Amino acid sequence: MRSPSKRRHRKLTKPRRFLRPPEPEPQPQPVRERRVPVPRLRHFPDQGHQTEDYSDLVDASEFPPPYPLKWIYERMERHLPPALLRAPRGKKLEYMQRILAGQAPSPEDFARMERCIQYRRRICSSYKPLHPQLYKMDPRAFFLPSFLRAIRGNTIESFSAIIQEPTPKVYTFPMLRPAFCKMLMNEVENFQNWACREKQEINDPNSLDKPARGTTISDIGMKGMLDDLMRQFISPISKVLFPEFGGGCLDSQNSFVVPYGGDDDGLSFGEDDNGMRMHVDDSDITLNVCLGKEFADGEIYFVGRRCRNHVNSVPEREETFIYSHVVGQALLYHGRHRHYVCPTSGFRNNMIMRCKSSLFNEVIKCKVDFPDWCSECLREHNASRRNILEP
Known part of the structure; x- marks a missing residue:
């Protein structure tokens, strides 16, 4: 018969069981925003379209282009996609300003364009x-x-x-x-x-x-x-x-x-x-x-x-x-x-x-x-x- 001291020792040295910590709940993944294609300008203008009045726009840039903004927006509006032609003036203006912000020519390009226009006018x-x-x-x-x-x-x-x-x-x-x-x-x-x-x-x-x-x-x-x-x-x-x-x-x-x-x-x-x-x-x-x-x-x-x-x-x-x-x-x-x-x-x-x-x-x-x-x-x-x- 085993002595009680040994049993007590065995009982005291018995390995303890540790509980696993709870797993964290998965974080919700952000929903990927669907990219909506931006309608492009048309290649050939709609000559019969009646454009908006952009006379109130003033160019405040350091190097103003050789053409007034009224002239630019009126001609660009005729190239808008058909869905935008019937949109309010503010929406059309915002769309055209986005295009000009990314594709506006440099002052050197504007100067070159102006020289070319003057050259053609002089010849004609x-x-x-x-x-x-x-x-x-x-x-x-x-x-x-x-x-x-x-x-x-x-x-x-x-x-x-x-x-x-x-x-x-x-x-x-x-x-x-x-x-x-x-x-x-x-x-x-x-x-x-x-x-x-x-x-x-x-x-x-x-x-x-x-x-x-x-x-x-x-x-x-x-x-x-x-x-x-x-x-x-x-x-x-x-x-x-x-x-x-x-x-x-x-x-x-x-x-x-x-x-x-x-x-x-x-x-x-x-x-x-x-x-x-x-x-x-x-x-x-x-x-x-x-x-x-x-x-x-x-x-x-x-x-x-x-x-x-x-x-x-x-x-x-x-x-x-x-x-x-x-x-x-x-x-x-x-x-x-x-x-x-x-x-x-x-x-x-x-x-x-x-x-x-x-x-x-x-x-x-x-x-x-x-x-x-x-x-x-x-x-x-x-x-x-x-x-x-x-x-």
Whole structure:
């Protein structure tokens, strides 16, 4: 029989049981606020809309813009989405102020815009056109019948009847009548002679040209006709051929005529001057049409599309394409498609229209469904994956 002292000792040394502390109640997670998409401004204004009166607004900023706020808001209101056009004035004003707060140009940009406006006003008030019929859209006088039939059809089949794709995403098709090409060249030459007599400086349309040889025809009173050309004729084709690059929502253009080879205003350009080194255009979609005169050579070499990080990378042999100019025949390609121009023998004029889509460029900034990738990026990505997977 065991002694009681040992039992007492065993009882005293028996391990105690500790209760677990109560688990804290889960904290309620905050409800994620659903992001409501903000309606965007329309590309083309509602000209028949009666705008509100914004005369009571005063610009109190340190650098006031060259235009009164009344002028800005009245024109912006015509671009509002249809749902906002019928909203109260305060709601429309708040929406437009939000846009201006994030996208207001800098004072330098305002000054540049003002200089451009004054430059156009000075030319339009002083220069007398040689061919006034060029300043208003006349499809039958400007375009070939085959091009007009394709536009009226506005289908893939009608476009395929005239458009060829000699290399991926570079398209060619007959477009302009020879008479129109000749009139446009004569108009540009007449403007240059007038500018020389009046000692009027001509804005340089292309910073790659040294010295400046081109003429921005948007600045000499043709902007309305060129806007119609973009909206009614280039945009329908681009919507089918370049839907991934904003081809269906083009809303701005910069058009100019640039000469290659020969003598220009008494200046002789050698073989190294009348070509153009490899570059990309400041555009989403570029239209390039040969206007003519007597020339040889001057081919365009397309060397593939690249993103901004690989624009100077070495082109692959299979993506190089050489195009020889034909008078009145158009080239249509993506602005990021790298190309360069060979020296021209003789004299050649080309009309170049650089089109942009503000909606597409806004999406590009947000990187939504449009990552800035190219074939070089894909090649580097696949190489990095192989290095990771290899033991």
